Amino acid sequence: MKSREGTVVDADDLMQEMINTARDMSKELGKLEGYTEEEAEAVYSMVALGALKYFILKVDPRKNMTFNPQESIDFNGNTGPFIQYTHARIRSIFRKADEKGIAWSGAAPLGVSLNEKESNLVKSIVNFPNVVKEAGAAFSPAIIANYIYDLAKEYNQFYHDNPILFEENQVIRDMRLTLCYSVGEIIKKGMWLLGADVPDRM
Structure with a gap:
């Protein structure tokens, strides 16, 4: 967009283009099979607006950016839909746990040894308040955006690498479910701070 040259983009047109792109990609990937038309349209809008907001806010406000609707809505890479899909994956784990009758206490058991991947995830989780504080001090939502992406990737x-519902040791399974829940809540809160929603199913 170059306002001095008169090349501007209408916000309503851009949002509609994003929704259309989300619809086309979701149908191509078969992500929403079994949804009613109304449910699917709600997810298309959530994914589209989440993709748009995230793509813009992940860039440092002092830098220029090139916006590509197709790239911004990709389900892989540093995008809103990748993060939204991670949240949906976590919610799916808990739905499957209910279906299998797997109980979870809602808290991590004490004294459990963590492997490297679990330990790295814990370190990322506990850093969330510091990230929010840093982003506020710097007036940069990009700090939160990129933290959420790194957390989702982690x-x-x-x-x-780790079985969750198929883990036979209940203590380890409870610990891993707690990690899943914590990540899901942080993704939800972090995206909310960016003005975006996350679906429970996707």
Whole structure:
């Protein structure tokens, strides 16, 4: 956009383009099979606006940026939909736990030894208040945006390397479910601070 040259983008047109892009990509990937049309449209809007807000806010406000609607709505990489999908994946774990009758105390058991991936995730989780404070002091939402992305990336590495619901040791399973829940809550709060929502299913 170059306002001096008259090349501007209408916000309503941009948002509608984003929703259309989200709809096309979701249908192509088959992410929302089994949804009603109304449910699907709500997710398209949530993903589209989350993608738009995140893409803009992840860039340091002092830097220029090039906005690409297709790139911003990709389900891989440093994008809003990648983070939203991570939250939906976490919520899916707890739905499956309910279906399997797996109880979770809601708190991490004490005295559990952590592997490297679990330890790294804990370190990221406990750093959230410091990140928010730093972002506020610097007037830079990009600090929160990039922290959430790093957290989501860290979580997905943990998820792929560690069984959760199929873990037979209940103490370890409870610890891992607590990690999942904590990450999900931080993603939800962090995206809320950026003005974006996260779906429970996606």
